[in-house]
Amino acid sequence: MPDLFMECGATSAKDLIAAQQADGLPRTDPSMAGVDADAIVAFLNDVEAAGLDLHAFMLHRNGRVVAEGWRWPYRPDRPRNLHSVVKSFTACAIGLALEEGLFKLDDKVVSFFPELIVEPDQGWLTEMSIEDLLTMRVGHASETSGAEWRSLNTSWIAEFFKIRLAQEPGTAFMYTSAASYMLSAILSRATGVTLHEYLKPRIFEPMGIEGESWDIGPDGINPGGNGLIARTADLLKLGVLHAQNGIWEGKRLLPESWVAAATTAHGEPAKYGYHWWTRPDGTYSAIGKFVQMTTVFPLHGATLAVTGAIKGSAKLFPYIDRYFPAAFRDQIRDDIEDGAAADARLKARLAEWQSPDAPAPWKEPYERAGALTDGARAPGQTERFLMHPNAQGVSELQFEFVDETCVFRLIDAHGEHVIAAGFGRWLESRANMPGSDLHHGYQLDNSPVVARACWLDNTRLQMTWIFAETAFRDTVICEFSGKTITFKREVNINGGELRHEDITGSLADSLAS
Structure with a gap:
């Protein structure tokens, strides 16, 4: 077996604590921050009972992380x-650029791309502003997902200008990653x-966001709507920065006026801010596909970050609403014994999360099957x-049992792609397995994969591949x-x-080795 494969068991308590503390955030027990830990347990239990695949969460209140957990094989140090x-994050950059006087909200998008010709029947394009991009009111009839453009090797800027406008910019909301890409393009121009590169010294480094990576499109531009890989703690920090009105460790990183504008709804019915989702109760969220999300509770000094593999935030919000902000009960501090x-x-509930043997519906074949079948x-x-x-x-599949x-091994025109799956154990390796159409358009190159195999019977072999830096799990x-x-x-x-x-x-052929 190649040396690049290693067994992936539970993370030790010592290693888990070290990985948590590496993010630089101070910590305390829930009860010491006026948070009902039993409410968090009930939240986790209800989410699990509903069949929702939550991978990690972090809860921050009054300047400290008060609760956090990662379900195996996810970890604090995995981006x-x-x-x-x-x-x-893109909105942060736009707010800073406005503060620096690099452009204005009402500047027209076309003014940054004089080399592109606007067709006569696309006259509305000349009216589209930076603010229209921020509020997703660009006049498009339908959404452009990042998955649609990731397969393109030609200019995404040119692609944006090909999209026909169905309405006058600034009038109707239509969520589209194309708008976010253009904000990134404008910032680069x-x-x-x-x-x-712009955010690194201004936001990422001051907040201790490190080890992150960001895709680059064919224009040499980071997609402003997706493509960033970072830790759960970095997702939390984004929310905490806004909860603290742009202040981080006593230093102002974002203008207070920008934080207020970005997290305020700019029209109905979407209640969308400047690339933030707002709600009538005053909370606001940054939401990613499959529920990578940070939600701020301004009235309670709290921020919740979650990652998962859930088909839409609407499935998770009822459980968040049920337990938060009800879990924020300052009187807990007065009853230390019950709080402790x-x-x-x-703590005991979260320890269960780190076990590879923790039950889950998708693990049932491995619970039923032995390591090998006669x-x-x-x-x-x-x-x-x-x-x-x-x-x-x-073109070819190869199986080596050792x-x-x-x-x-899977072989195609791009070469050989290898994953090692253990019988009776999980193995981790890095792989370039093709399958971007199953992974929302992402080709997961050099991606950590945790894999296991079992025989369902004498003729059927099952493998599970967990792409541990993503929401994806292949069977x-x-x-x-x-x-x-x-x-x-x-x-x-x-x-x-x-x-x-x-x-x-x-x-x-069949060869005995």
Whole structure:
């Protein structure tokens, strides 16, 4: 087995604490910050009972992290694809650029791209302003998802100007990542640096946001609406910065007036601010696909950050509303004994999260199956299957069974892609496995994958691939029938199709090693 694969077990308490403290945020027990730990336990239990796949959460109140948890194999030090939460980081950059006098809210978008010609029947384009981009009132008839543009190798700026306007800019809300991309493009035109480079010294470094990465589009521009990978703590820090009206550790990072404007609704019915979602109760949120989210409770000095694999924030908000802000009860401080007992119950509940053996519906095949099934492929056996022509471009599949491990290789025009899945254990490696159409358009290059295998019966091999920096978890079933194979692959969540068409192949050879 290649040396690059390692077993992925539970994170030790010592390592978990070290990873948590690396974000630089001070911490205290929930009861000491006036937070009911039992309410947090009830929140987690109800979310789990509803079948919602919450991966991590952090709760901050009155200057300190008061509760946090990561469900295995997610960890505090693993960065995460934040999806559209990025839009609210982009808004920070626009607010700073306005403060620096680089442009104004009413500046026209076309003025930054004089090389592009506006067609006569696109006259409304000349009226579109920076503020229209911020409020998602650009006149588009439908949303442009980041997944639609990620496959393009041509200019995304030019692509934006091709979109026909259905309404006059500034009149009707239509959520679209295309608007956020143009904000990033305008910032780059005005500053000569990328959005990431602009935010790094102004926001990221002062707040201790490190180890992050941001995609670059074909124009040499960071997508302003997606593509940022950062820690759960960094997601929390974005919310806390706004909860503190732009102040971080005594230093002003954002203008107070900008924070107020960005988190105030600019029209009905969407109640959308400047790349922030607002709610009638005064809370506001940065929300990304599959519920990567930070929510601020201004009246309670609190911020909640979550990551998960959930089909829409509307599924999670009822549980947030049920327990927050009700969990913020300052009188808990007056009853230290009861508060400490509740804190201990929460700690025990969160310890369960870090176990690879914690129950989950998708783990059931591994609970039922043994490490190996009589009559299945023998240890030391290697098999190659030449695949019949298919839309995925897969030419060959290889299986090597060694040391209670299935080393799986998929070969296509781009090369060989390898994942090692353990029998009776989880293995972690880095992989470039294709399948962007199952992963919201993202090609996950050099991505950490946690994988396991089991035999469902003598002819069906199942593998689970957890892409640990994302919301995605793939289930692969290989059906062996004589000298043929049927390869099935599906994903837990996606913005598009959830499964590939099955592909088939024939045995090339079988070698004993």
